[in-house]
Amino acid sequence: MTGLTKYAEGGEIYDVTIDGVSYRVHRFDSVGQFTFSVKQNLPADYALIAGGGGGGTQIDVNSVSASAGGAGDYVVADGVDLPAGDYTIIVGDGGPGSDDRDSPGDNGEDTEAFGKTAIGGGGGGSEDMPGEDGGSGGGAGRLSSTAGQPVGDGQGHPGGAPGPSSEDGDDIGAGGGGAGGPGDAASSEGGTGVGGDGVQDTRFGPDAGDDGWFCSGGSGGAFDNPQAPLAAPPGGGGAGANAGDDVAAEDGKLGTGGGGGGGAATGRDNDKPGAGGKGGSGAVYVRYLLDTITGNATTAAGDPVEYVSIYRYSDGETLGFAHPDENGDWEALAPAVEYGVLYAADGYAPVTHGPYQPSTD
DSSP: OBOOOOSEEOSEEEEEEETTEEEEEEEEOSSEEEEEEESSOEEEEEEEEOOOOOOOOBTTSSSOBOOOOOOOOEEEEEEEEEOSEEEEEEEOOOOOOOOOTTSOOOOOOOEEETTEEEOOOOOOOOTTOOOOOBSSOOOOOTTOSOOOOBOSSSOOOOOOOOOOOOTTSOOBOOOOOBTTBOOOOOGGGTOOOOOOOOEEOGGGOTTSTBTTEEOOOOOOOBSSOTTOSOOOOTTTOOOOOBGGGTBOOOOOOTTTTOOOOOOBBOTTTTOSOOOOOOOOOOEEEEEEEEEEEEEEOBOTTSOBOSEEEEEETTTOOEEEEEOOOTTSEEEEEEESSOEEEEEEOTTSOOEEEEEEOOOOO
16 A cells, blocks of 8 residues: 655654554654644644653762652644644653752753643652652652642643651652652652553554653652662653662653653762663654545556556645556555546556545544
8 A cells, every 4th residue: 555645744754553544643753843844734633742850869878769750741632723834843852860969850841833832841859859840740859848740731740749768778769740640659658659650642553652651750769679670650751770789760761751760879989870860752743534545547458557646636746656456456545635646657648537535434
């Protein structure tokens, strides 16, 4: 089957079939500014994923855990009518993890598109630093009373509550908030320190984000705990450190908006991994309906034509090509737009048909 590529341009383009319905997806999952060009009025669904917050740290102290970064905001829209034109896409990066116990992890960067903004995730708290507010809030530092809170119009949740460290250093810091739920409290407060749940969104295919999940909070770090490092839930959040086993905090996964894992104390000799993990970068996904169009094209001699050109009927711009089989049968994926077809064969004048309107049922 031949796919058509010129109805809209920009990003990585691929096709998915969900419940028997075909869609074209444009994925922007590199950090920076890009252009999404729409050639004709386009009914579309989209998702904006902001960068995740960086995890906190406890460098230069002993037997202490740190809290994790919150996930970036997750903003979705369905059935939006995008008129023809160029749209600016800005994909935010994840916030760096802290390497200073007097500073929280940095917030993630915002992602912007189509007049909407997804807010970057809040940084995780360090020592007496509160968790930062963001798309989802960062977990609270151990001596702070404040977890980061969600801001923005997406699906954010607060970070986990703090707790004092135990003398043997086996506690786990608070988890960062996720788009699907709050971060869990520090283990010394009866929690687990696991990051908040992400959200599953299969509209853009099974390989989008973290196997179809986005924006989970990072998990808290530990100085020395047999249960650490704690993996974050699906959605790209990073696992927390376990400094006693020389395990560093994980970064959030690229393109997911997951929060960075919480760091931990480096020990009295400062020879253990302690910095918080970097938040996962953001992304933008756009999808629109495709339809399977079919036909049969043969010459007067009964031979298949050389090729079929599918073009947008309003302005004649070529959208793509199909090549008939030995019987002249052909099929192609087309966007839901009025189109025409042109049959071409050696020794014959081109023949055009149309306009046609693919079904959107």
